[in-house]
Amino acid sequence: MNMLINYSAFGILTLLWLAFGAALIFNQPILDALWQSFRGMPIALQVIVGFLILPIVLGLWIWESSLPLWLRLVLVLGLGIATIYTFFPKQA
DSSP: OHHHHHHHHHHHHHHHHHHHHHHHHHOHHHHHHHHHHHHHSOHHHHHHHHHHTHHHHHHHHHHHSSSOHHHHHHHHHHHHHHHHHHHSOOOO
16 A cells, blocks of 8 residues: 555656656746746645645745746756656565
Protein backbone atom coordinates (compact mmCIF):
# COMPACT_ATOMS: atom_id res chain seq x y z
CA MET A 1 0.00 0.00 0.00
CA ASN A 2 2.87 2.34 0.81
CA MET A 3 4.42 1.87 -2.63
CA LEU A 4 1.06 2.67 -4.27
CA ILE A 5 0.97 5.98 -2.40
CA ASN A 6 4.60 6.69 -3.31
CA TYR A 7 4.06 6.00 -7.00
CA SER A 8 0.83 8.01 -7.03
CA ALA A 9 2.42 11.04 -5.37
CA PHE A 10 5.40 10.84 -7.71
CA GLY A 11 3.19 10.52 -10.79
CA ILE A 12 0.88 13.37 -9.82
CA LEU A 13 3.69 15.79 -8.93
CA THR A 14 5.66 14.86 -12.05
CA LEU A 15 2.62 15.53 -14.25
CA LEU A 16 1.99 18.84 -12.49
CA TRP A 17 5.61 19.94 -13.02
CA LEU A 18 5.48 18.87 -16.67
CA ALA A 19 2.30 20.93 -17.10
CA PHE A 20 4.00 23.87 -15.35
CA GLY A 21 6.96 23.58 -17.72
CA ALA A 22 4.70 23.35 -20.76
CA ALA A 23 2.82 26.45 -19.60
CA LEU A 24 6.14 28.28 -19.13
CA ILE A 25 7.17 27.44 -22.68
CA PHE A 26 3.90 27.71 -24.58
CA ASN A 27 1.41 29.85 -22.64
CA GLN A 28 2.66 31.89 -19.67
CA PRO A 29 -0.65 33.74 -19.09
CA ILE A 30 -2.09 30.43 -17.86
CA LEU A 31 0.31 30.59 -14.92
CA ASP A 32 -0.88 34.11 -14.14
CA ALA A 33 -4.49 32.94 -14.25
CA LEU A 34 -3.73 29.96 -12.01
CA TRP A 35 -2.04 32.19 -9.46
CA GLN A 36 -4.94 34.65 -9.48
CA SER A 37 -7.39 31.77 -9.14
CA PHE A 38 -5.45 30.36 -6.20
CA ARG A 39 -5.26 33.77 -4.52
CA GLY A 40 -9.00 34.25 -5.05
CA MET A 41 -9.91 31.12 -3.08
CA PRO A 42 -11.10 31.42 0.51
CA ILE A 43 -8.15 31.27 2.91
CA ALA A 44 -9.14 27.85 4.31
CA LEU A 45 -9.18 26.39 0.81
CA GLN A 46 -5.86 28.08 0.02
CA VAL A 47 -4.31 26.37 3.04
CA ILE A 48 -5.64 22.95 2.02
CA VAL A 49 -4.67 23.24 -1.66
CA GLY A 50 -1.35 24.84 -0.74
CA PHE A 51 -0.55 21.96 1.59
CA LEU A 52 -1.48 19.29 -0.96
CA ILE A 53 0.56 20.74 -3.84
CA LEU A 54 3.03 22.89 -1.93
CA PRO A 55 5.91 22.66 -4.46
CA ILE A 56 3.68 23.76 -7.33
CA VAL A 57 2.24 26.65 -5.33
CA LEU A 58 5.76 27.71 -4.37
CA GLY A 59 6.72 27.55 -8.03
CA LEU A 60 3.78 29.77 -8.96
CA TRP A 61 4.66 32.19 -6.16
CA ILE A 62 8.27 32.38 -7.38
CA TRP A 63 7.13 32.85 -10.97
CA GLU A 64 4.77 35.67 -10.01
CA SER A 65 7.40 37.46 -7.90
CA SER A 66 9.33 40.49 -9.11
CA LEU A 67 12.67 38.67 -9.20
CA PRO A 68 14.72 38.87 -12.41
CA LEU A 69 13.62 36.40 -15.09
CA TRP A 70 16.83 34.35 -14.98
CA LEU A 71 16.56 33.92 -11.21
CA ARG A 72 12.90 32.91 -11.39
CA LEU A 73 13.74 30.32 -14.05
CA VAL A 74 16.61 28.91 -11.99
CA LEU A 75 14.52 28.73 -8.81
CA VAL A 76 11.49 27.15 -10.48
CA LEU A 77 13.63 24.64 -12.37
CA GLY A 78 15.56 23.77 -9.22
CA LEU A 79 12.37 23.38 -7.21
CA GLY A 80 10.87 21.14 -9.89
CA ILE A 81 13.95 18.92 -10.08
CA ALA A 82 14.23 18.74 -6.28
CA THR A 83 10.55 17.80 -5.97
CA ILE A 84 10.73 15.07 -8.58
CA TYR A 85 13.97 13.70 -7.11
CA THR A 86 12.57 13.75 -3.58
CA PHE A 87 9.31 12.02 -4.49
CA PHE A 88 10.96 9.40 -6.72
CA PRO A 89 9.87 6.03 -5.25
CA LYS A 90 12.76 4.21 -3.62
CA GLN A 91 12.88 0.71 -2.23
CA ALA A 92 13.39 0.55 1.54
